[in-house]
């Protein structure tokens with residue numbers, strides 16, 4: 001088998017986590033585990049790139065052993081190899097990227113292009129592509145919405161804020177992440193799908209050494225919401241000022257569901273934003 | 287019986303108003319559909335123009351057959367239960383081409 | 399990669415019928431593919447809500463210890479309803495809350511996945527996300543199926559069509575006569591979330607015990623019926639509606655359902671709950687009289703695909719009939735494969751097996767029942783008459799003296815525009831039908 005040089009990284013996620021309407025608590029689904037549209041698109045892109053370049057594609061998933069069957073089914077659509085890196089997502093943010101980089105790197109699969117889905121349904125931190133690129137020393141082309149898999153320099157279109165677009169060309173080793181609309185994964189032929197349904201053995205399982213806990217990304221920066229000016233409290237003593245500032249003793253309105261016409265809904269949302277102070281009331285300065 | 291509900295107005299039972307009815311959109315939002323790009327049901331509404339019964343309009347539980355002002359039918363397959371009601375009640379040969387969506391797509395029930 | 403596209407048997411549809419068929423074939427050592435178009439078994443399937451599990455005794459000993467159950471039904475009610483009245487017959491027994499139990503509420507995605515997994519444990523190959531698009535026929539004989547996957551032909555010695563009520567396979571094989579909307583109803587249902595304790599209180603049950611209510615007279619101008627079942631932390635409320643009447647216009651399914659939920663006998667049970675899932679599915683209503691040929695060359699039909707659902711008023715049972723017929727199909731297919739004759743003659747043992755089991759025995763016995771239940775008397779007159787008689791009996795009319803029962807009955811029968819001989823005749827007909 002020749003060295004695979006293009007990898008698709010996919011994450012095994014709950015595609016339809018329920019929310020108990022009575023308690024508003026999340027409920028894991030029993031049957032809906034699989035791979036997101038974006039991850040499936042990533043595999044399709046990897047397959048097309050491999051075909052165009054005459055190399056092999058490999059699909060890699062960092063996840064628990066239970067993911068093996070789903071990965072086997074996914075792999076029936078064509079990659080030369082499928083690898084499951086046993087990994088617990090609870091190990092902390094960024095750790096999946098680190099274990100993936102370990103397997104994708106020169107000591108193991110030695111790939112030179114990595115394709116990821118741009119977003120997982122698994123409420124992850126979204127850091128996998130960047131962490132993989134960092135550890136492998138690869139370039140990054142993230143959030144792609146169009147991609148020409150033809151041979152030669154790879155040209156792709158990236159989504160920027162404010163509906164702007166950026167055309168990127170990728171030379172040499174890189175991590176790409178794609179949106180689900182970039183490509184629809186081809187269907188597995190019947191024979192391969194049947195074989196995958198019979199046994200998941202085609203999926204290689206790699207165990208990461210538990211004694212070498214994956215190294216954490218060096219600097220974790222917390223997400224900072226945009227600031228909002230709050231008037232200084234006027235209470236006399238420090239305690240009352242802190243209470244006023246934190247709103248600790250104030251009544252909190254519980255979430256509510258409202259139904260109505262779109263106009264009514266828009267008015268309700270505006271009114272709520274005014275109540276919270278995000279919008280000025282008529283005749284009031286922000 | 288006095289209750290209405292399809293349009294989302296309040297349900298009034300013989301006991302008086304009981305609880306707000308949900309709108310049809312909210313009702314359908316409770317269902318998961320893994321929509322495929324190929325429509326699995328196609329309605330030829332040139333045939334519908336000659337149809338006097340138009341049973342599909344009231345019978346389709348997903349309310350997908352919408353009469354247009356010029357006598358046609360507007361149909362969208364995306365929120366379909368794949369139940370079969372429409373082709374069973376349709377009396378005009380050839381108006382509905384009915385098939386199942388590609389494997390893995392279409393409606394997905396979870397708590398039914 | 400090794401590729402397998404040939405099996406002893408292919409079973410189409412991983413509903414209860416298909417899973418049972420694949421289970422029996424795999425248990426007998428046959429290679430069998432169980433092909434399902436949904437992403438997992440049960441994903442396309444909805445029903446009212448109760449599985450009668452005793453048929454599982456033959457497949458899975460002590461099935462009740464592992465079946466995914468919501469609640470065990472220990473309380474069964476039949477409700478006759480008019481716009482403002484309701485007369486309920488309420489039966490309860492704790493015996494049904496102990497092994498071997500009677501009925502259990504369960505979600506089909508859970509139940510069907512569990513049963514299909516049992517077949518897989520016996521050695522069957524479950525192939526999901528694969529739609530069968532037609533039969534492979536050679537020399538007039540079914541030799542496999544076509545699927546919508548690339549290179550999608552799947553060859554087999556026997557094909558079992560367990561593809562549900564719309565069975566395009568049985569129709570393609572010419573096993574059905576003319577298909578008429580008159581023989582079908584559509585079921586619509588809301589699964590409504592309510593806290594467990596609230597359900598326990600409202601339905602007066604405890605722990606994993608639950609309630610099953612069948613309702614007649616709640617569908618307005620459209621012949622049909624209603625149901626209400628308790629799950630662990632949801633209640634399922636739904637309607638079964640005659641297709642031709644629904645198509646004739648007037649009411650839409652969700653309007654009739656909203657009216658049922660607002661009825662004074664039902665509103666207090668479902669009030670305040672949130673709709674968790676809305677669903678719909680067609681039912682083969684006419685039972686024995688609409689059944690297709692069950693056997694073709696290389697082909698068997700089981701479950702709803704063969705119209706084996708029993709919809710007869712107080713009974714709405716299909717899952718047990720599907721399992722019973724599916725298991726029989728699996729055994730008959732194994733026997734035919736062993737004897738090397740999988741023509742219609744070689745597979746004829748299927749029908750014999752069904753005749754000697756409850757599947758065809760019940761259907762033949764209750765042949766008239768579906769027509770009776772959907773008929774005018776049961777739909778339009780019985781609920782009103784029964785409720786009015788109850789009202790006259792229970793209402794205290796002082797200072798007038800109490801009227802005698804016979805007088806009440808006479809008076810109400812006349813008030814409802816009925817004649818005594820008609821009532822007598824219909825009663826005898828009903829007794830015969832349900833005899």
Ligand SMILES: Cc1cc2nc3c(=O)[nH]c(=O)nc-3n(C[C@H](O)[C@H](O)[C@H](O)COP(=O)(O)OP(=O)(O)OC[C@H]3O[C@@H](n4cnc5c(N)ncnc54)[C@H](O)[C@@H]3O)c2cc1C
Pocket residue numbers: 386410411412413414415416433434435436439440441442443444445446447448449450528529530531560561562563584585586587636637638679680681700701702703706707714715716717718720
């Ligand atoms: C509203 C309602 C209430 C009901 N209430 C009850 C009740 O309380 N108790 C009870 O016992 N029964 C009830 N039933 C009846 C019961 O649901 C059915 O009788 C039973 O599901 C039949 O099982 P089956 O395996 O034959 O078919 P299904 O359960 O319909 O299974 C058929 C399977 O085949 C698959 N399939 C179809 N076509 C294809 C294809 N071309 N390729 C691949 N796969 C395919 C489908 O996805 C499906 O999984 C109810 C039905 C309805 C609609």
Ligand code: SF4
Pocket residue numbers: 329333334335337338339340341342343351359375376377378381382
């Ligand atoms: S019943 Fe058939 S022909 Fe008539 S309007 Fe509906 S789809 Fe068209």
Ligand code: SF4
Pocket residue numbers: 327345346347348349350365366367368369370371372373
């Ligand atoms: S199959 Fe059922 S839900 Fe889908 S369009 Fe027809 S009637 Fe409506």
